[in-house]
Amino acid sequence: MAVADPTLRLERALVRAGAAGAAAGSPDAVAAHSGFVIGCDEVGRGALAGPVAVGLCVIDVRRTRSVPKGLRDSKMLSEPRREELAPIAASWGVAHAVGYASADEIDRIGISACLGLAGKRALTELHAVGVDVMAATIILDGHFDWLTPALSTPLTIRTQIKADRDCASVAAASVISKVARDRLMIEHDSIHPPYGWARNKGYASEEHRDALLERGATDLHRRTWLTKLFGDPSRAEGSAA
Structure with missing residues (x-):
């Protein structure tokens, strides 16, 4: 059975709900009022070597209409196709970032904490280039919020099962982070x-x-x-x- 293309359906719904809530004075909805959504996905969780990586892709839902042709969850794409799509996905978003946590950090504090640490580092990169992460909603792939415990200031986070398959912002983050981590491991291959x-x-x-x-x-x-x-x-x- 063919898999449907990822869309911005959830991203747009979150922004509409945020705008309505902000107009009604709901503080919980103010973050989505900006129109910015950050897709978030991890790669490398199950590897024996190398870092875990967390990718972020920022989408301005009110200005973005189309989704890059062929965009998919990175696990559904061949390596050459991921390489082709990564720069397209990166330029499609307002901004993007990839954060890492090392193998040593995984040994010391565990994989869940390192997912949060890598995500926090990626968010710090976005903040450094001027993205107001406080005024955005983050769509986190899966059902478990591993990001919030790593943050000193809580952000608006929506967990969503199969977000990497269904949500274009998360699919883009998936491709960007997968290609970035793969290239890092290829570089280390020449050493080992x-x-x-x-x-x-x-x-x-x-x-x-x-x-x-x-x-x-x-x-x-x-x-x-x-x-x-x-x-x-x-x-x-x-x-x-």
């Missing part, structure tokens, strides 16, 4: 070629697992995850040159 990161991007492919068994971990590996995977603390503590 036996792990095949140019092909597996840090995920647990057979090639990657075999290299871990033979050579041990690098400084880009999530060592707490390797302990769980192999059941052998010495494997996680190994250091590849």
Whole structure:
């Protein structure tokens, strides 16, 4: 069955509701009154190596009419197609950003906290280029709000299951963050070629697992995850040159 193209239907509904609520004096709706929506998605959550990344794409719903042709959740696109769409998605939005949390940070504070940390860093980038993140609604893919606990000032966040599939702003964030993280892992592949990161991007492919068994971990590996995977603390503590 064909999958429908992502749309701005939810983004527009949130802005309309925010405008109506603001007119009625509802403080909870004021953030959406600006017309800005920020799509948010993560990539790299399940990898064994490399950072987790959170992408943001800012859309001015009142000025944006069309969605880039072929835009999809990054998981539904081939790598060449993602590479083609990433700059289109980036220029389509008002602004975009990608934040990261490292493998070491994941080991120290856990994946959920690092999703929030990466998201906070991406929001800081948007703020630095003049985006008023306080006057926007963030659409967060999934049903769990991992972003709010990382923020010192609460923002307006809407969780939405399958937002990366259905909401164009989140699909754009998905593509932008996936391509950015993939390129980072490809760069590291030249430093640690036996792990095949140019092909597996840090995920647990057979090639990657075999290299871990033979050579041990690098400084880009999530060592707490390797302990769980192999059941052998010495494997996680190994250091590849």
